[in-house]
Amino acid sequence: MxxxxxxxxxxxxxxxATSANALTVVSSPTDAPPPAGQSVVYDFDGYVASGFTLTLSGMAGVFSGAAGLVPGVAAPPPGTTSDYLAIQTGGSATLDTPLIRALSVYIGSPDSYNSIRFIGLNGFDVTLSGAALADGSFGGNQSIGRRMTYDFGLDRVTQVIFSSSGNSFELDNIAVASAVxxxxxxxxxxxxxxxxxxxxxxxxxxxxxxx
CATH class of the missing domain: 1.10.287 (Helix Hairpins)
Structure with a gap:
């Protein structure tokens, strides 16, 4: 040779390898620390890891958890007193990333109209919404929060799009596992x-x- x-x-x-493993979803009932091998890349309090960018479109913005509920607009994920992201009807937030093999995010009061789209190499393109996104659809119950972990198996993701067709999709502390x-x-x-x-x-x- x-x-x-x-x-x-x-x-x-x-x-x-491509598309050999299905995307797997794991939930924690609180804002647990990111799983082993993952680190926070965006916390909405001013920290963003090198190589990551988040672009907001339409009705999406950062709110203060310390301010509490904004009626009809946003509710901080349970226990959140720092800043968080709220995506309202028709809004979206696009996270562009280096190659990643898993992502986790703390989601507050999950709704059936919240969705996350994962786009990656070799045509990988998966959208989760409602019960599939948050291990159950909770009708906006503001006492419920979930740290959701999405593992892409052998696939690799380079873009994640958070969106909502209703008010609202609240999230905080995005963490990833690098594929480098x-x-x-x-x-x-x-x-x-x-x-x-x-x-x-x-x-x-x-x-x-x-x-």
Whole structure:
């Protein structure tokens, strides 16, 4: 095998398969910390992780949890006293991301008309709404909050669109699990490249010896 083909084989080992696993949804009944391997990338209090952008469209804005209920407009997710996002009728919030393999978000008073769309590589495009989005549709019950985790299996997502066809879709503290190789994986790649290089040098030296 040539060096070029060997390098391709190493890189191919890190490629993601497409549409091999279905999206899985897990819920926590409170604003639990993000699952292991995830970190908050957007908290609506001014923090946004590098490489992530959130674009609001139509009736969507940031509200203060400390201000409490805004009748007919927004209700802070249970326990939230900091800022949060409320998406009203026809509004949306688009999160553009580097490659991610999972996302979690704290959702307050889930409604049947709330939806999240996940768009990614190789045509991956899945929309969840109502009961599928929040492990049950709770009719806007303001005492209910859920940290929802969406795992994309072997698929990779680059854009997430939060939207609502009614008032409102309240959410806070978006966290993700990156699909970038972990440091240990990079170390394995470097070792692999080094081994391939050493093998090639030995072959060249052997060939010169026979010449």
């Amino acid at each position: 040539s060096l070029k083909l060997s390098l391709l084989a190493v890189v191919a080992g890190l490629s993601v 190789p972990e440091p240990a994986t990079w170390a394995m790649m470097i070792v692999g490249f080094g081994t391939l290089g050493a093998t090639l040098r030995r072959r060249r030296a052997s060939a010169l010896g026979w010449a």
